[in-house]
Amino acid sequence: MPHAQRLCGLRSAGVTTATSLETAPVPVDEVAQCQSDTTHQIELIALMNCQLSTAVDLQTQTKQAHWNVKGPSFIALHELFDRVAASVADSVDLIAERIAQLGGTAEGTTRIAAQWSCLEAHPIAITDGLSHVQAVAQA
Numbered sequence: 001m002p003h004a005q006r007l008c009g010l011r012s013a014g015v016t017t018a019t020s021l022e023t024a025p026v027p028v029d030e031v032a033q034c035q036s037d038t039t040h041q042i043e044l045i046a047l048m049n050c051q052l053s054t055a056v057d058l059q060t061q062t063k064q065a066h067w068n069v070k071g072p073s074f075i076a077l078h079e080l081f082d083r084v085a086a087s088v089a090d091s092v093d094l095i096a097e098r099i100a101q102l103g104g105t106a107e108g109t110t111r112i113a114a115q116w117s118c119l120e121a122h123p124i125a126i127t128d129g130l131s132h133v134q135a136v137a138q139a
Contacts, residue, residue, distance in 0.1 A: 045103070
């Protein structure tokens, strides 16, 4: 399923919006604004969790290349893939922490990433350096 369709299907997958406020009475326009802000916050958290899934997937795909690259450029590519994976790990951490700061739950398990990532699967059978470079670059 294309990434955009998954995002559009979030509400049907259980992402809901707040419909009531537990506060003292306030003017109607302020209530509507608060509900709208809450709705936007929930939608933003859902979108960020989709990005988190994609980033986790990219991190694991890069480690797959790091672990399995073979050939004359082994050491250079092995080190390159390790640096890329570390950089992606920093992004994973940043996205997850922002989700938590917004009051959401960072859904960063590999099972969730496999379900929601928009990346194609990394080919498991490849071993040569150029094929791994192409697979990671095209992810």
